């Protein structure tokens with residue numbers, strides 16, 4: 001059972017950012033409105049993810065670490081169940097197999113909860129403890145028992161970059177959740193969680209950037225879109241400021257990127273890019289994830305309608321500003 005978990009762990013847990021991703025997704029799944037991520041040394045020393053969600057019942061804590069343990073029912077074949085296929089109920093088991101995990105959780109408001117310590121897949125502690133409602137995972141010494149994997153870790157700065165990229169995407173796609181990211185005592189991100197997307201933009205890109213954003217809203221038969229696009233005079237040297245969210249999930253689509261860049265075509269200097277955050281809503285059947293789930297790549301069955309819709313809507317608001 002230990003060996004099986006270590007092999008499976010390699011698939012789910014590639015680097016510290018994978019741990020952050022799985023723990024934060026669990027926190028969101030648990031209905032949390034606040035999620036705090038505190039990491040040390042790029043996550044190689046420790047990763048703590050705390051939430052104010054449902055918590056885990058004391059008697060369910062140990063089982064949550066078994067492989068294929070999941071309390072989540074799989075519905076149909078919608079976009080994002082497919083994305084995580086293969087990892088269902090494997091994340092905690094895989095993480096615990098290659099690190100030292102402390103879980104503290106409470107599923108009610110009586111101040112009592114449960115604490116578990118698991119090291120290298122082995123249960124060390126399972127006891128009652130004082131805890132407020134919600135869940136906190138601390139993952140220490142990732143890959144301490146898999147030296148081959150540890151050798152592949154890049155610098156602290158690189159690992160931190162992967163973590164913050166992921167947290168920014170989560171913050172942009174979940175403006176209703178207050179998200180905090182701290183690294184070695186520095187606060188890298190703090191969002192309020194009141195649904196104000198522009199506040200998230202300001203927290204990530206700065207208040208000057210947020211001031212340069214124009215709201216956009218458009219709708220047709222198949223799609224609705226809202227978000228913010230930057231004024232043409234506000235530019236960046238790379239495309240990292242382009243975020244696309246479909247049905248609440250952060251995605252990547254080259255076609256969509258090209259469409260929105262076409263709207264800026266004559267307005268930007270060569271090799272300069274806008275800041276764009278677009279949130280699209282459409283029927284899930286229009287979205288095809290079979291392209292590259294791990295990389296968030298999607299394709300759209302109605303792309304010949306979607307791309308012009310996006311381009312024209314952005315073009316229209318930009319023209320209004322430029323005139």
Ligand code: ADP
Nearest residue numbers: 026027030055064070071088089090091092135
């Ligand atoms: P999955 O998310 O696919 O169900 P995981 O291994 O990630 O599998 O988690 C196993 C189970 O542990 C979840 O189904 C859930 O019941 C419980 N769990 C994990 N994290 C949390 C959390 N932050 N809050 C509440 N329950 C959690």
Ligand code: MG
Nearest residue numbers: 022025026091
């Ligand atoms: Mg999970």
